[in-house]
Amino acid sequence: MTSSGLKDVVVPLPIQIVIDDVGWWTPTDGSAKDEPFRSGMPRAHVPADYVAIARLGNRLGMRPQAAMMLCDWDRDLLLRELPEATWMGRDWNHPWCEHPHLDEAAQILNDEADHLEIVVHGLAHEWWGGPTMERAEWANPEGVMRPRHLLERHLEVYAAILRRNGLAGEHEGLPPFFVPCAFRHSFGEGSDGIAGLLAQVGISYVSTPFSSMRQLATPQTDRIAIECGVMTVDRGGGSPSWKHVAASPPEAVDGPIIGLHWPNLLHQDPSRNDEVIDDWVAALTRIGQAPDRWLAPDTPSAWSQLAHVECTQIVQDGNGIGFDFTALDALPSTVALGEFVVKTTQRSPPRFAAGVHVLDSTWNPGGHHWLTRLAR
Ligand SMILES: [Zn+2]
Incomplete structure (x- = not known):
């Protein structure tokens, strides 16, 4: 006899929180002038914005993913060596090299390492290999991977910036987690594709919406796609809009990932970030009480x-x-x-x-x- 219709035993759907575009210090959406979209937050980011993520994780007993952009953390201007990685090419520069916020935020990320996960997201999010900015860093709008030898350098520099800021943590290099920029991604190219590259650098946990993933093979299940040992999970859709500051939490969650953008969890006044986080903690605690979540x-x-x-x-x-x-x-x-x-x-x-x-x-x-x- 298989499981009864009473559903008194359930393998509940897991919920993980993925927060994109953590790491920008400059928030301005620059897409109209060939600069990155960035976070779109209507104020500069501050260390308290990292405390907010840690508070969310700590109060829920979770480690939300902080999918990080690192160009504003590039203290040594390493990105000058990767002209396609930024809008300034070999003249790359930015105002945050000496800023004390970097040390403060790095301290928070390390002190709160049990309450969040640092996730590879990108350097400057888009691609400047042609005459104008293109989406996105790891693949083009059709999901076709950027040249592998360049992406290998992007991942090396990403790891170097983490190390330089004391953020390499237990992994000594790249964390094993990845979210593709702008969800431009592909599945089914084996070791020649993005999964092969990620596996080569020790990344094995990926999430992206399957609806926008270029699929050259069929995922093994509706929400899982495995190749080269890398397991990609369908992020689904239905998140708050990416620029929505202090977004309201959902009533219900029907997929394994709550996909958020950093400003969704922040307050216009950073001293009030806790108010936003506490609303999310209350809603997710309630959702997590359901027998099937x-x-x-x-x-x-x-x-x-x-x-x-x-x-x-x-x-x-x-x-x-x-x-x-x-x-x-x-x-x-x-x-x-x-x-x-x-x-x-x-x-x-x-x-x-x-x-x-x-x-x-x-x-x-x-x-x-x-x-x-x-x-x-
Ligand atoms: Zn992003």
């Missing part, structure tokens, strides 16, 4: 959980709750998929079939369910 503590947990949502079958009979991992095991090899959670809504503790490896089980009084962590 789970606020994932970090990206590896979220990606693993999503694979189980897509592939793992619940098998429930007189012996207790068990699982069929046939479809999961048929996925190509990729990031660790060993752990997942289930929620059970009966008041009595869940009873699992012999052989199921339970890590721990806790009763959630607010959501009236048991949350059980399991391992393969």
